Amino acid sequence: MPRWTALWITLCCASAFAPAADTLDIWVVDVEGGKATIVKSPSGQTMMIDGGMPGLNDRDLNRVAAAAEAAGVKQFDVYLVTHYDVDHVGNVPNIYNRFPAKLLVDHGPLLPNPKLGAGNRRAADAYIPFLRGKRRLSVKPGDVIPFAGVKVMVLASNEQFIQKPIAGAGAANPACPASLPAPVRVDDNAASVGTLWEFGKFRMVDLADLLQWAELRLVCPKNLIGTADLFMVTHHGLGQSNAPALIQALQPKAAIANNGERKGIAPEVVKALRSAPRMQDIWQLHYSATAGAELNAPEPFIANMKAQGCEGNWIKVSARRDGSFTVTNSRNSFSKTYKP
Numbered sequence: 648m649p650r651w652t653a654l655w656i657t658l659c660c661a662s663a664f665a666p667a668a669d670t671l672d673i674w675v676v677d678v679e680g681g682k683a684t685i686v687k688s689p690s691g692q693t694m695m696i697d698g699g700m701p702g703l704n705d706r707d708l709n710r711v712a713a714a715a716e717a718a719g720v721k722q723f724d725v726y727l728v729t730h731y732d733v734d735h736v737g738n739v740p741n742i743y744n745r746f747p748a749k750l751l752v753d754h755g756p757l758l759p760n761p762k763l764g765a766g767n768r769r770a771a772d773a774y775i776p777f778l779r780g781k782r783r784l785s786v787k788p789g790d791v792i793p794f795a796g797v798k799v800m801v802l803a804s805n806e807q808f809i810q811k812p813i814a815g816a817g818a819a820n821p822a823c824p825a826s827l828p829a830p831v832r833v834d835d836n837a838a839s840v841g842t843l844w845e846f847g848k849f850r851m852v853d854l855a856d857l858l859q860w861a862e863l864r865l866v867c868p869k870n871l872i873g874t875a876d877l878f879m880v881t882h883h884g885l886g887q888s889n890a891p892a893l894i895q896a897l898q899p900k901a902a903i904a905n906n907g908e909r910k911g912i913a914p915e916v917v918k919a920l921r922s923a924p925r926m927q928d929i930w931q932l933h934y935s936a937t938a939g940a941e942l943n944a945p946e947p948f949i950a951n952m953k954a955q956g957c958e959g960n961w962i963k964v965s966a967r968r969d970g971s972f973t974v975t976n977s978r979n980s981f982s983k984t985y986k987p
């Protein structure tokens with residue numbers, strides 16, 4: 648090979664042939680109090696979770712597209728629809744039209760619910776014709792969502808919950824209330840697909856919008872999940888979710904809240920998170936205008952500070968097999984690494 652050709656190959660193509668980083672990467676996108684998450688496995692498999700709100704001049708679609716571009720994602724292997732409330736399922740068809748997915752994963756049929764509000768009802772109804780001709784997998788507790796290199800186990804789905812502890816879990820949970828609250832069904836939140844993610848020693852729990860009565864069935868009287876390094880705060884940080892007994896059981900080192908400017912970061916949730924024994928930091932997608940200075944996270948840990956002209960910055964997680972993970976705020980490039 649001529650010397651110049653060899654040099655050209657070295658210069659041009661070194662990065663193209665470099666092995667991808669061996670990390671599980673997660674982009675938590677700000678959709679103003681909805682949910683939209685992009686995940687990329689070390690082998691390059693990709694997952695989209697929910698999608699925020701439809702309409703609004705494609706606000707949330709554009710934010711997801713920006714994060715997808717940063718992630719180098721053009722389509723998804725899996726599209727996980729946690730439940731059918733509008734801030735989760737409403738934008739799924741729009742995102743799918745731009746970023747097709749090979750497989751849709753959800754909790755199955757909408758449960759009978761006379762109390763379901765009109766907006767959520769419309770979003771849930773629109774999902775049914777959208778499914779036509781697409782590959783769909785409705786999951787049950789204990790199922791594993793196919794995602795190469797990462798074990799994504801279903802803990803809860805359609806108001807059903809795992810009954811046996813995950814290997815290594817099952818200890819009595821002293822933080823449990825004396826009796827479990829009765830199930831309530833107002834929206835589709837308690838039907839959410841809740842998941843445990845295992846990547847080497849790294850463990851993350853994301854229960855979408857499960858309500859407290861449902862969360863407690865996973866950790867009381869015995870903790871069936873075990874601990875988690877990272878906790879995706881349930882239900883935008885609202886007080887109907889995030890049972891103290893769940894947070895005490897998981898003992899996360901960090902938590903990320905998909906809150907909005909006026910949604911979530913409830914005082915009792917912040918208190919429960921801060922009193923978890925290993926907790927170091929709570930990250931927020933938004934500054935909460937309702938929580939006040941004392942309850943908001945310190946400014947470096949908040950991705951978006953203002954509602955007017957919000958830039959839609961995301962929070963990125965890079966997790967490693969040794970259990971360590973790095974969280975980065977795209978607004979200020981502030982990042983912090985949590986040790987195994």
Ligand SMILES: [Zn+2]
Binds near residue numbers: 734882
């Ligand atoms: Zn929600």
